[in-house]
Structures are given as C-alpha cells and as structure tokens.
Amino acid sequence: xxxxxxxxxYSTGKIALTANSTAVTGTGTGWNDIGIKPGDIxxxxxxxxxxxxxxxxxxxxxxxxxxxxxxASNLTYYIIRNFAATTAAVLGAxxxxxxxxxxxxxxxxxxxxxxxNDLSLLNKGAWKSGQSYKELDIVLYNSTLYACTVAHTxxxxxxxxxxxxxxxxxxxxxxxxxxxxxxxxxxxxxxxRGKNLGSTFTAAQQNAIAAGTFEDLYIGDYWAVENLSxxxxxxxxxxxxxxxxxxxxxxxxxxxxxCGDSDFTNFHIAxxxxxxxxxxxxxxxxxxxxAYAGSKMRATGLNKARAIFNAFFGSAHVPxxxxxxxxxxxxxxxxxxxxxxSTGPEIMDERQVYGSLIFDAASKNSASIPSRYxxxxxxxxxxxxxxxxxxxxxxxxxxxxxxxxxxxxxxxxGHCYYASASNALGVRPAALxx
Numbered sequence: 001x002x003x004x005x006x007x008x009x010y011s012t013g014k015i016a017l018t019a020n021s022t023a024v025t026g027t028g029t030g031w032n033d034i035g036i037k038p039g040d041i042x043x044x045x046x047x048x049x050x051x052x053x054x055x056x057x058x059x060x061x062x063x064x065x066x067x068x069x070x071x072a073s074n075l076t077y078y079i080i081r082n083f084a085a086t087t088a089a090v091l092g093a094x095x096x097x098x099x100x101x102x103x104x105x106x107x108x109x110x111x112x113x114x115x116x117n118d119l120s121l122l123n124k125g126a127w128k129s130g131q132s133y134k135e136l137d138i139v140l141y142n143s144t145l146y147a148c149t150v151a152h153t154x155x156x157x158x159x160x161x162x163x164x165x166x167x168x169x170x171x172x173x174x175x176x177x178x179x180x181x182x183x184x185x186x187x188x189x190x191x192x193r194g195k196n197l198g199s200t201f202t203a204a205q206q207n208a209i210a211a212g213t214f215e216d217l218y219i220g221d222y223w224a225v226e227n228l229s230x231x232x233x234x235x236x237x238x239x240x241x242x243x244x245x246x247x248x249x250x251x252x253x254x255x256x257x258x259c260g261d262s263d264f265t266n267f268h269i270a271x272x273x274x275x276x277x278x279x280x281x282x283x284x285x286x287x288x289x290x291a292y293a294g295s296k297m298r299a300t301g302l303n304k305a306r307a308i309f310n311a312f313f314g315s316a317h318v319p320x321x322x323x324x325x326x327x328x329x330x331x332x333x334x335x336x337x338x339x340x341x342s343t344g345p346e347i348m349d350e351r352q353v354y355g356s357l358i359f360d361a362a363s364k365n366s367a368s369i370p371s372r373y374x375x376x377x378x379x380x381x382x383x384x385x386x387x388x389x390x391x392x393x394x395x396x397x398x399x400x401x402x403x404x405x406x407x408x409x410x411x412x413x414g415h416c417y418y419a420s421a422s423n424a425l426g427v428r429p430a431a432l433x434x
Contacts, residue, residue: 009078010034016073017044020245022053022226024061027074032058041080044069051196052079064196065224066245068275068392183213185253185267192385193218199226201313209434212267214253219381220389222249222274225312232307235300244308247274249389251382256432259375260322261339266434271313272348272382276394276426277305282407283421291326291334292399292407295421297347302429306344309431318344319434324373325399332404333361337373345429347399348376350408350416352430353390355379358416359408360400380430390414396426 013028024042032055040052042063051064137148146166197205201223208215224247231241252270280301282288292298309318320343328336350357355378383390391414400408402418409425411417419425 009080010036011076011078014074015044015077017067017069017071017075019069019071020066022063022066024063024067026059026061030058031055031061031079036061036079037082039082041082042077043080044075044077046078049080065247066226183208183215185212185214185257188214188218189253189381191218192220192381194220194222194386197221197223199224201317206317209267209269212254214267214269217250217253217269219250219252219385222247223312225308228308228311230304230307230311232303233300234303235296240304242304244277246277248272248309248312249274249382251380251430253381255378255380256321256323256375261324262322264321266319268319268432268434270380270430271309271433272380272430273428274389275392276396276428277308278427279424280427281422281424282397286405286420286422288329288332288401288404288407288421291329291336291401292347293325293327293338293340295399295407297397297427301427302345302347305427305429305431309345309433313433317433318431321432323375326401329401329404332401334372334401342432345431347397348380348428348430349374350398350400351377352380353383353398353410354416355384357400359402359406359418361402394426394428395419396428 012030012034013026015027015029016025017023036052036055038052038054041049042052042061043049048068050067052061053064054062056062132151132153133148134151135148149167195218197217205217208217226245227243228245229241229243231239234240248271250269251272254267255270256264256268257266258264280297282292282295282297282301284296288295295301306318320341322339323342323346324337324339325346326334326336327338327340328334350360351374357372360372391410391412393412393414394410395412396410398408398410402408405420406418407421408416408418410428
C-alpha cells in the first residue's frame with residue numbers, strides 16, 4: 001500500500017537528469033511506494049519547477065516538460081505534492097466558499113437592521129402558527145431557509161413566501177452558470193494560468209478557439225512539443241528536415257480580430273514560444289535597408305519557424321492575415337511602411353513585448369511623420385501578466401529599426417537593447433492560430 005507523502009517535500013535518494021529530456025532516473029528513491037502522483041512538482045534548484053507527467057516505478061519518473069538544465073547525476077532534488085485536486089482540498093474550498101456567502105449575508109443584515117447584540121439564529125424546523133419571530137431568526141420551510149427581517153407573530157395563513165418580512169436566507173445561482181468562468185476573450189485575457197495543454201493540438205481546443213469561447217484555454221497555457229519533424233527551405237533553396245522540441249504558449253486571445261486593411265474576423269489565439277527556437281541574422285551585412293519588411297529574416301530566416309507552426313497546429317489553422325510593417329529606412333530611421341500578408345510567425349514588435357517603444361528610431365526623424373502605423377501596438381497579455389517570461393536568459397530579435405546598422409532585441413540580461421543586423425541571435429516569433 002502506498003504511503004502518504006504528507007506536507008513535507010520529498011527528497012529521499014538522488015536523481016540523474018539529461019538536458020532536453022523528460023526522463024528522471026532515481027537512486028535510492030521510492031516514488032511509487034511513497035505515493036508520488038502525476039501533477040506533483042519536481043525541482044533541483046528550488047527556482048525552476050517541472051510537472052510530473054507519469055510515475056513509472058520507484059526509480060523512474062517522466063516529466064511533462066523537458067529538463068532545461070545541464071546533464072548531471074547524483075543530484076539532490078525535491079518533490080512537492082500537489083494537493084490542489086484532492087478530495088480534501090475540493091471539500092475544504094467549498095466549505096470556505098459557503099462560509100463566506102453566509103458571512104457576507106450576515107454582515108449585510110446586521111448593517112441594514114442595525115443589530116449588534118442578541119443575534120439569534122433559530123432553526124424552527126417548520127412554519128409554526130402563533131410563533132413570535134424576531135429579526136434574523138431562521139425558518140426552514142419546504143426545504144428552503146428564510147430569514148426574518150421584521151419582528152412579527154405568524155399566522156396559519158401567512159407563509160414566508162408571501163409576506164414582506166421574510167427573505168430567502170442565501171443567494172442561489174441558476175443551474176449551469178459559473179459566475180467566475182465566463183468563456184470569452186475578455187475574461188480569458190485577464191487570467192494567467194500556465195497549464196501544460198499536452199503535446200497535441202486537440203479537436204476540443206480547435207473547436208473552443210473557432211467558437212470564440214476559448215474554454216479551458218488561458219494566458220500562459222502551453223503545448224509541450226516533443227521531437228516534432230518539420231521540413232523547410234533554407235536561404236540557399238535547400239530542403240532541410242529537422243526536429244523541434246519546445247513549449248508554445250498562448251500569449252493573447254483575439255489580438256488581431258477586426259484588424260487589417262482587409263477585415264480579419266476569425267476568432268484566434270496568439271502563440272509565442274517560451275524560449276528562442278533557433279538563431280538567425282536579420283541581414284547578411286550590418287544594414288537595415290528595407291526595414292523588417294525587406295530583411296533576410298522575414299524573407300527566409302523565418303522559414304523554419306513557419307514550418308514548425310504549420311507542422312504542429314496544421315497549416316489550415318495558421319491563416320493569412322494583414323499586418324502593417326516598416327519597409328523603408330532613411331538616415332537610419334524607419335520612414336515608410338506597407339500592408340502585407342502575414343502567413344505565419346513574425347518577429348515581435350517592441351510594443352508586443354515591452355508595451356512601448358524603446359530603441360525604435362522613428363522619433364529621431366524630424367524630416368517626416370514617423371511610420372509607426374501598426375496593428376501590433378499593444379503588449380501581449382502573456383508579458384503583461386508574467387514579466388519574467390520576457391526572457392529566459394536569451395537574446396532574441398525584435399523587428400524595430402534602431403539605426404542604419406542595428407535592429408532592436410531583448411538582451412540576455414532581460415533589458416532592452418539592439419545589435420548589428422548580421423549577428424546570429426535568437427528567433428522567438430509570434431503567430432496567429434485560428
């Protein structure tokens with residue numbers, strides 16, 4: 001029989017972990033015997049946490065996410081038991097909720113009637129003719145609780161349901177209505193969850209997006225992609241087949257809805273990888289001529305990312321939509337833009353990551369109106385709710401022109417910066433999925 005882990009973190013024995021793998025091998029561990037379960041949490045440094053997907057034996061665990069550290073053995077570890085979905089936790093939460101409803105009603109009645117003392121709650125068991133009642137007495141009648149609002153003496157012809165000095169004791173919610181889970185983009189954009197959605201884009205998820213309900217999808221939720229085969233064309237026109245493993249997270253709901261010079265009406269999500277997907281230059285030389293629209297990055301550098309998104313979500317779910325991007329540079333300043341077709345992931349704008357322009361050089365151009373027209377003008381809710389997701393100690397490109405030789409980027413240290421266009425830095429694009 002399995003033993004209870006209790007409230008202490010479990011750390012008996014040592015473990016071995018392999019970089020980019022979900023396998024955990026234990027020595028001197030007893031995971032099955034102690035009752036470790038899927039959904040429990042494993043950490044080796046108390047700052048990075050991994051969800052346990054399966055407990056295979058006393059010495060073997062499979063993680064829901066690949067280990068992002070360096071391959072090592074004889075590691076001290078800690079497993080934190082997840083009590084969130086246990087029967088005790090659910091019952092405890094419901095008792096707390098019911099107590100809060102009762103207390104709210106009581107506080108309101110005391111305030112309304114002005115009673116401070118001699119507060120009695122009496123379950124009379126049934127309506128009684130000739131019984132005297134005072135404020136806040138409670139009567140059970142036909143399986144419903146009623147509260148007395150005005151002192152009075154009952155009669156056989158007057159019942160709690162049709163007199164002015166009784167009210168129902170507790171509020172009720174219509175069947176099937178969840179007051180805290182309305183399924184629409186407004187509510188779901190306000191909630192960060194960060195749940196592992198699995199390793200496939202399911203039919204239920206597709207239907208929830210298509211309907212615009214986004215049921216069971218929230219900001220920060222991610223798909224754990226494992227060894228996804230994809231084929232793309234490189235800059236030389238060669239066909240290349242590779243595999244990709246990583247986490248693709250929901251960054252926003254309906255971000256581009258009703259935007260573009262052609263109206264975009266499909267309900268959708270914006271998806272961003274949690275880490276850079278690979279490295280690539282913006283241009284072969286240190287120039288920004290043609291801005292992002294004319295860059296090598298957009299011409300061929302995103303081919304691999306496009307292939308990954310198409311392979312995982314299906315090309316039918318990666319539709320073409322219209323965006324406005326910079327396409328001309330004068331004296332190191334973006335000086336023009338155009339509406340273009342976006343057919344997959346695009347390098348993010350400073351505003352989508354930071355919420356504002358930082359190194360974008362358009363403000364330096366005093367000779368003409370800056371070309372800042374864009375549908376990508378607000379911060380993704382992923383970064384608004386969870387600032388640490390802006391970077392995982394990665395460098396990655398942003399599409400804003402900084403000078404004649406530099407584009408903007410997110411620095412390894414987490415701050416805003418820029419770099420020469422020929423540097424091979426991280427590609428972390430955003431894509432629209434319908």
